Amino acid sequence: LDESAMDRARERQDQLTKPPGSLGRLEELSVRIAGMAGDPTPSLDSPVVVTMAADHGVVEEGVSAFPQSVTAAMVENFAHDGAGVNALARTAGAENIIVDIGVAGDYDGNDRVIRKPIAAGTANLANGPAMSREEAIEAVEVGREVVADHAPDADVIALGDMGIGNTTASAAVTAAITGADPADVTGRGSGIDDEGLDRKIAVIRRALADREVDPEDGVDVLRAVGGFELAGLAGIALEASSRRIPVVVDGFITGAAALSAWAIDERVSHYLLPSHRSVEDGHDVQHDALGLEPLFDFGMRLGEGTGAAVAIGIYRGACTALREMATFEEAGIPT
């Protein structure tokens, strides 16, 4: 982070026409974004939400409430602006980029869908590694390319996901990296019952026990129990942070992607911004590991980038206040 930009932002906050500190967390966040952007008065005029979709072989184990075909159907829905993230990105004035990084099913799509599939879904992580190390590296690279080719001028990037079965991969990744017990980071995803939840936890325990996973090597974790969209989103976070672009984490899946990115390069954590607290139990574990404190808790559990899109409006407000408010001197008010 750019300490000098942060100092200047802090100094400016104390000169603006308000009691010092009276915008509370909005002030702190604006200072942090100043440090990320290397600009004492950053603007968030070009927000982008990247929603990455992929399928997961582990759905064979009955860990999801929805069939695999829903992933492709939702990509089609994203392409025609019909999904939750489309509506919420629009509200935030954000561009919504859709990436197919490994969808198994068929869809028509349109120009909106960037097609960079690594494979037609991962292998079933219950029986072996979700992907090869080469595939994991390639998927991270796809994420980097998406930023370079499609969002080089973004001033904030929100992470979003779609992939039936991806809460299983995310719980496994979270347990692997943080060392948490799988039972403590595994939730109901899009709505499985008690029996399904037990099955999900058992699958994750078995996968982590069967495989040698190096928790300090993010690529290895993604290989062993990850997903293509998790790896791609990690790549987005890595590339964005290397370009000083703040990255807004959404729910539990993007949280797992952010953890993976952090296990690849710790410096990424300086560029992460929280959004909501998801109903998935493991979200708190991720936030704690990454040093993030959610902005709000609306009991959301949709993913896609929906919570992160809502947060963009809040971050934009924080930056607009820092940049556009008058100082006491400008307003001619004696202090």
Added chain:
Amino acid sequence: LDESAMDRARERQDQLTKPPGSLGRLEELSVRIAGMAGDPTPSLDSPVVVTMAADHGVVEEGVSAFPQSVTAAMVENFAHDGAGVNALARTAGAENIIVDIGVAGDYDGNDRVIRKPIAAGTANLANGPAMSREEAIEAVEVGREVVADHAPDADVIALGDMGIGNTTASAAVTAAITGADPADVTGRGSGIDDEGLDRKIAVIRRALADREVDPEDGVDVLRAVGGFELAGLAGIALEASSRRIPVVVDGFITGAAALSAWAIDERVSHYLLPSHRSVEDGHDVQHDALGLEPLFDFGMRLGEGTGAAVAIGIYRGACTALREMATFEEAGIPT
């Protein structure tokens, strides 16, 4: 509330392309706004933030960290778009209406300032009623007129305040209406020290003991210990609710105004929406009395409508998702 519109909104939420309930509180809020607006797919395309300013005779008692002249100086700042609420209303795409309903000091202002002063500040509530009953009624009427004349087409109105000394009046109003002990609803406002806080609580105790206040008559409470901006904002809430326009409460001062409106006509509470949890202790007491649960807690204490302006973006997202998302049928996804 329009139960039929709410039923239809709820039914639609369950058909949209997401697991039912997965947008959490955003779904509930959209249904509530549907009931307020009497429209199963409401839009929030014309938001308005009304910031009402007035002065308070009680500042003579040394209850504020800032001198009275700051009220007029801030009205000038509002008029030139230099204040926090200007920046945050702009971020939310909201019109920001500024009303002088009783500022004591001089300012130049411009067309932005609607000048409807009742008097040059209230009388010192430590020594007698803050205003006459006629003035209280007149101030409520000004609020009603502002909605009728300046915001008839608003689809949501956020309440904002400016007035050095107005946390003292707000604490007195809150204690009077809810029956809470003054010490439990009195905070540091824009930043007084321990001694000032003790003085503030003592002033409120004395005022409530000296005067016969009818807690079920909102106008009487405003007369005894209120403020012109509190009465005007109560009028805004009453007029907006009679027009089925949702009203977003900001911090502690607008909370006191909302309580006053509720003590004038209980039905207003159906049209109130929360925004943030302020650092003022009495804010929770107000929320509890009005049945509101804040959306976020950023430790804000600026007033002006700043927290409510941030909340507009969230409400707009909730309504846009309800209105613009595709149903499973529209998207051709079997359920």
